């Protein structure tokens with residue numbers, strides 16, 4: 043089985059962000075970068091599928107500046123076989139435009155499965171997967187938390203609010219991966235060594251037209267510092283009073 | 293594509309029940325239509341009988357309710373719905389609103405992709421001004437507010453729960469039966485079952501109050517304490533940390549945080565939750581946060597408006613009783 047996984051390089055989210063001068067990006071000073079959480083799960087799913095079948099190939103693709111090679115290399119060290127950088131030096135936020143570049147790369151690749159993450163944790167757009175599927179003319183199942191590939195059929199589970207859906211389609215297909223399927227493995231030393239010899243192609247990104255353009259980033263208002271109002275069950279009456287009189291939620 | 297003055301609202305339903313998010317999309321559409329001088333068309337699809345919800349959509353501002361009644365829409369039929377919505381929108385609308393829900397995220401992306409246009413996802417604020425549409429959409433695990441211009445026409449927008457409060461504004465709500473743009477049975481993607489996950493009964497995205505439990509509850513069996521407090525509030529949903537969903541105490545759909553749901557309720561009660569940064573990412577925009585934790589140094593207390601230090605297993609029953617009394 044030939045699988046392609048689209049991965050995005052994003053800043054680690056475990057920080058307090060600052061806005062860069064100009065207001066159009068976060069200040070990258072001191073930030074660490076990695077593949078977006080859900081893309082890590084997608085890479086893991088792809089590797090597990092080829093491991094289980096003891097056959098197949100996983101190609102990872104990323105649109106972005108040369109720095110994305112580091113992220114692609116990590117996926118290779120997890121066990122992906124080939125990487126493609128679609129080089130783009132200016133940030134693009136429009137999912138339709140990014141999907142156009144990915145589709146141009148993937149359309150003639152003969153992929154049985156194309157995976158994306160449920161969402162990129164920086165832009166939180168959740169749009170690339172569906173746009174990509176449409177451009178590739180493939181069926182699409184989004185945000186799946188369980189997957190079974192049986193012959194030519196995909197069976198998946200999607201989490202809804204307080205419910206879930208079971209969904210089916212035939213291969214070839216595009217799927218976007220939610221949490222719950224698999225945890226991204228840590229690259230082994232052997233994997234890291236092997237990754238150095240794996241192919242990494244660089245091609246210019248054929249980015250699509252952009253109609254969703256970032257104007258400005260801003261930080262949300264700060265939360266007031268926390269306050270401990272008491273200890274044990276004895277503090278309950280005071281809490282209820284505050285919820286009634288101050289917060290007005292009771 | 294022609295650029296009309298009418299505004300479309302997709303009315304989400306599940307197994308014949310309309311979802312509150314529908315009233316939000318209709319209210320949002322009404323607001324824009326009043327500006328453009330156009331009409332609001334609400335579209336709802338389901339098995340025969342779904343038309344009963346037309347009155348509710350009319351009460352919230354729909355001039356016309358477009359109804360598809362067909363067994364092929366008993367479960368969510370993403371391809372047939374996206375094809376139908378895209379065909380409809382292509383006849384000329386100024387804007388189209390969807391919910392930023394599990395179904396809505398899927399459908400809005402497919403519909404926009406079918407039309408080949410960009411759209412704005414998970415929007416918390418929007419302004420339609422002549423030909424320009426500007427929106428705000430949280431990013432970076434809700435730690436950064438992003439402002440975007442959407443220059444695609446029509447403007448396709450998915451709305452985060454709570455971004456628009458449903459408002460009654462009764463209109464005619466003329467019911468117009470329409471048919472699917474493709475044979476519903478021909479869809480390549482088939483939803484074969486829709487089942488409750490045994491999790492939150494109220495939608496986490498919609499509930500004004502969320503009572504959330506973490507590993508401090510010690511075992512799955514103790515989660516009834518969290519459910520009891522939610523029941524005492526009456527308007528509360530139950531959430532959980534990843535520690536808890538990983539251990540299977542609660543379904544994944546209840547998980548709040550960076551890789552779960554991002555919520556902004558009026559009140560968030562964190563019970564036995566340490567307040568790991570990935571959890572905070574999902575709930576720190578709540579208006580009021582209460583934390584109960586036996587560890588005075590737990591990071592959750594840094595964001596809690598009201599913290600109680602102590603054993604959650606002892607405090608919850610007392611709090612539940614007190615809330616019941618306060619609610620009278």
Ligand SMILES: Cc1cc2nc3c(=O)[nH]c(=O)nc-3n(C[C@H](O)[C@H](O)[C@H](O)COP(=O)(O)OP(=O)(O)OC[C@H]3O[C@@H](n4cnc5c(N)ncnc54)[C@H](O)[C@@H]3O)c2cc1C
Pocket residue numbers: 079505506507508509532533534535536547548549550551552553563564565566567568569570571574584585586587590602603604605
């Ligand atoms: C990539 C990534 C993504 C993640 N995404 C998420 C996410 O989306 N959501 C999420 O929640 N987590 C997420 N996590 C996990 C997160 O880092 C934490 O591990 C998790 O939130 C901890 O859950 P917890 O607070 O229930 O458990 P713990 O951290 O174990 O905390 C339990 C708390 O209960 C308290 N306690 C114990 N006994 C009692 C008692 N009797 N009474 C009162 N208090 C008591 C303890 O003092 C402690 O503070 C993610 C982690 C990673 C690496």
Ligand SMILES: Nc1ncnc2c1ncn2[C@@H]1O[C@H](COP(=O)(O)O)[C@@H](O)[C@H]1O
Pocket residue numbers: 048049050051078080081103104105106137140157158159160161162163165166167168169170171
């Ligand atoms: N620049 C990119 N390069 C490769 N894949 C991407 C890129 N941006 C987004 N994706 C993929 O699309 C998914 C959804 O992203 P988004 O629609 O931006 O939330 C991500 O999880 C990735 O799998």
